[in-house]
Amino acid sequence: MARITMRYVVFVLILVIISLTAYISFNNSFKTRPSKLSQKLNGTKSIEKTAARENLTPSFNIRGKAVSLRSTTVSPLNVTLKQKSLLPVSAYPPKVLRHNVTQWKTLLHPSYARTSTVLTRTATLWQNENNVCNLDTGDFVKATLRSPAGNTPIYVYSTAVDQWVSGNIINQGIWERGGVQLMYHFMKTHVDADFVDLGANLGVYGLTFAKMGRRVVLIDPLLDNVKRLCKSVREGQFPNEVYVIHNAISNKRFKVGFGKYKGNVGGTFVKEVTSADAVVTSTDTEVAQAVLLDDLLEIFNFTKVIMKIDVETHETRALLGGDRFFSTVDVTVMQLEWNAHKKDGSEIIKFLTKHNMKPHNPSVNGAALDINAFDKWPGDILWKKV
Incomplete structure (x- = not known):
């Protein structure tokens, strides 16, 4: 009877140890697991570091399209209101007012220039x-x-x-x-x-x-x-x-x-x-x-x-x-x-x-x-x- 009781105690202790080990392992994994946003940001930083070493322009994907972090030609129309862009504000081109733009470089309108006398x-x-x-x-x-x-x-x-x-x-x-x-x-x-x-x-x-x-x-x-x-x-x-x-x-x-x-x-x-x-x-x-x-x-x-x-x-x-x-x-x-x-x-x-x-x-x-x-x-x- 004493031998059976001893075996039972050992069996319970083993189960407790296994449970504690599993709990501790799961808890540590949860605390150190990065979020999806963190993964994107960390990945972007990693890309930037790699690009800096290789003298390349870093880029990442928005909607499956490669976008350069240094690009000045990305249109805000490519980003919906529901989606926050990872591009810095300075990456977007400034608005150009019509009166600041010369109509055309030639004296005569391009549709006639070089063909008309x-x-x-x-x-x-x-x-x-x-x-x-x-x-x-x-x-x-x-x-x-x-x-x-x-x-x-x-x-x-x-x-x-x-x-x-x-x-x-x-x-x-x-x-x-x-x-x-x-x-x-x-x-x-x-x-x-x-x-x-x-x-x-x-x-x-x-x-x-x-x-x-x-x-x-x-x-x-x-x-x-x-x-x-x-x-x-x-x-x-x-x-x-x-x-x-x-x-x-x-x-x-x-x-x-x-x-x-x-x-x-x-x-x-x-x-x-x-x-x-x-x-x-x-x-x-x-x-x-x-x-x-x-x-x-x-x-x-x-x-x-x-x-x-x-x-x-x-x-x-x-x-x-x-x-x-x-x-x-x-x-x-x-x-x-x-x-x-x-x-x-x-x-x-x-x-x-x-x-x-x-x-x-x-x-x-x-x-x-x-x-x-x-x-x-x-x-x-x-x-x-x-």
């Missing part, structure tokens, strides 16, 4: 018009423009058709030498300015500045001028952007016809076309589309410009269609033909004064002009930003 705007949209560059009818006269920036090819008319502008270019290599030299000075002074020429004619000014390597926009409504401008631009092989716009510029969009003088293509002026005009149905009379100066901002990325406006009495209406242009672009210097406005230049004066410009004599250090004596101003004047 000539563009035109209808009443509703811009379109490429490079086809006019191939319309040499055999009456183009090739001459050499001897500009302050160097010589370049220029296509003109015969002297029988255009005795003044073409005649001077053929015989002397230049037209309006003093005006070109003056604007050349301002283009050299303002090295960040583009050149915009309203009433480009054969392009003496614009081709000069294109030869300097500057960005140039030549605007003219007369098709025969546009064809010659395109050929001059392409043969000039200029290092920067040069474009020809085949439109008239006015204060509204409408169709224009032309008044011409025999032997003086440079004196061509625009006139509004109505449905009652015979010019609409005439097969030998050209019609063009007038657009706004503001319309240029749809495709051109202007910041600072120097301008010339010589549109044969249409200067007032050309300017009045450019309120947004003058409000958003730094028009620093502008040469304007004044002969047609000596009787009443009040609208031009009011418009340009509103845009912080003042009239000056046409010289490098020309004195300011009295706005109350505009009838005595010279034939060409300079407007300068103040």
